[in-house]
Amino acid sequence: MPELPEVEVVRLGLEKGVAGRTIAKVDVHHDRAVRRHTAGARDFADLLRGRTVLAARRRGKYLWLPLDSGDALTGHLGMSGQLLVVPASKPIEAHLRIRFAFTDEGRELRFVDQRTFGGLQVVAAGAELPSTIAHIARDPLDPEFDDEQFVRRLRAKTSGVKRALLDQTLVSGIGNIYADEALWRAELHGGRPTELVTKPKARELLSHARDVLTESLAQGGTSFDALYVSTEGVSGLFERSLHAYGREGEPCDRCGTPIRREAWMNRSSYSCPRCQPRPRYPR
DNA sequence: ACCCACCCCTGGGCGC
DNA sequence: TGCGCCCAGGGGTGGG
Numbered sequence: 001m002p003e004l005p006e007v008e009v010v011r012l013g014l015e016k017g018v019a020g021r022t023i024a025k026v027d028v029h030h031d032r033a034v035r036r037h038t039a040g041a042r043d044f045a046d047l048l049r050g051r052t053v054l055a056a057r058r059r060g061k062y063l064w065l066p067l068d069s070g071d072a073l074t075g076h077l078g079m080s081g082q083l084l085v086v087p088a089s090k091p092i093e094a095h096l097r098i099r100f101a102f103t104d105e106g107r108e109l110r111f112v113d114q115r116t117f118g119g120l121q122v123v124a125a126g127a128e129l130p131s132t133i134a135h136i137a138r139d140p141l142d143p144e145f146d147d148e149q150f151v152r153r154l155r156a157k158t159s160g161v162k163r164a165l166l167d168q169t170l171v172s173g174i175g176n177i178y179a180d181e182a183l184w185r186a187e188l189h190g191g192r193p194t195e196l197v198t199k200p201k202a203r204e205l206l207s208h209a210r211d212v213l214t215e216s217l218a219q220g221g222t223s224f225d226a227l228y229v230s231t232e233g234v235s236g237l238f239e240r241s242l243h244a245y246g247r248e249g250e251p252c253d254r255c256g257t258p259i260r261r262e263a264w265m266n267r268s269s270y271s272c273p274r275c276q277p278r279p280r281y282p283r
Numbered sequence: 284a285c286c287c288a289c290c291c292c293t294g295g296g297c298g299c
Numbered sequence: 300t301g302c303g304c305c306c307a308g309g310g311g312t313g314g315g
Contacts, residue, residue, distance in 0.1 A: 002309095003309095032291090032292085035291095036311095061309075061310095076309080076310080077309095078292090078308090078309065078310085079292085079293095079307070079308050079309065080292090080293080080307090080308095095293085113292095114292085114293055114294070115291090115292050115293050115294085115307085115308085116291080116292050116293075117291070117292065117293095117308075117309065117310080118309090157285090157286090158285085158286080159285095159286070159287090163286090163287090166309085168309085168310075175308080175309070176307090176308070176309090265287090265288090265308095266288090266289090266306095266308080267306085267307075267308055268306085268307090268308095
């Protein structure tokens, strides 16, 4: 569930807490956390030992740390991943997967992940953009995001508009929460066929998505429980600003109609039945 | 080329 | 009390 704002909060914490420091030791406690590093946990640790972290970067929900070797320590938090910067003396977390110590013997970096959908890998020559995430589109907060290309590609799809918002090769960083919030603001039902969304409406939807991501980031992101936190273990406050997501039965902030929950692709969608009527032929 | 169903995983909550 | 089921859900993969 960490989406763009939550991942950006983590990136800022990594920049502050880890950039400029040199890795002394890497302990992989759970192999699944490095499953994308096909050469294995040993190789993962070998490539990192002695390397200095140059910066912390992000595209959509992916993070990477460019290293002085030219490689990049790349990761995705999945649904429950945390990157914590904590004193080495702090007791080990129940779901600690990888532990990084630094040569300055200061606070260490820990990758903690209950559901193990997340993971880290070292990508060769990945400093500028790791090859493993090159297929991911820019996100709406990226200055080089091309709005008109998004509008064109959205309308060229034969799918539903919510599916399109969640397609990370079209626009990245948006997950279930912010998709529902952007659709509520745009007064669009997620099942609306993409080819029937007019150009102005597509632009408006993108603009709402950008706004909701920006507003959430300013609040430190959304934290439904202790799983979604910064590198300092702090939860965000945007949950209180949500209009649709998780509000089944509560009155719509625009018209007062109770928010509905619909089963959708093995998960849930929240919307206002009046402001966001179901299309005749939903996708 | 594109779309979509399926699968990976754990723990909290709830019904029986 | 305890068991089993459902739910949270991002993204890679493979089938259509």
